[in-house]
Amino acid sequence: MKLYIVRHGQAASSDVDPARGLTEEGRAEAQKVAEFLRPLKIVVGCVWHSGKLRAAQTAEILSEAVTVKEGVGAHAGLGPNDKVSPIRDQIESAGQDVMIVGHLPFVGRLAALLLTGSDSACPIAFKEVGIVCLDHPTQDHWQIEWMIVPELILLKGEML
16 A cells, blocks of 8 residues: 655745735745656545545546545545544554555654654655655555656656
8 A cells, every 4th residue: 555645836825816826936846846756656545634625636537647546635634733543543443555645744643653653753755745655565554666756757848
């Protein structure tokens, strides 16, 4: 079972956009990551997001580059300060690969809980539209399979 944990893209300030949707740069970075994901032919059962506009927009962009069996939608318990253990339990009982698009500090605490058993550790520095792919090869533990951030992706025609 695989879990793809994603931090949402760059959001507008609440002064500019009270709903805090993605900025032009946030959309561009999400699209860049989506283009990177497309040839990987990732299949997930579902894509969960927090329901906040910036997470929903990021989830929609990324879901266009992966195969989603059951859909993309808001999922309770993915807010920035929500408890991570209930979501851990839901992921493990889902029985299928899942992509979660959320916020700091939640995504960091979720990864920490899965990797170390404690949500207070900070083993991963999540960047905007950064994705961590975790694998659950045994009942006992999760492990990092790969991680990507937009800054590391060069698309065709781009130069360092």
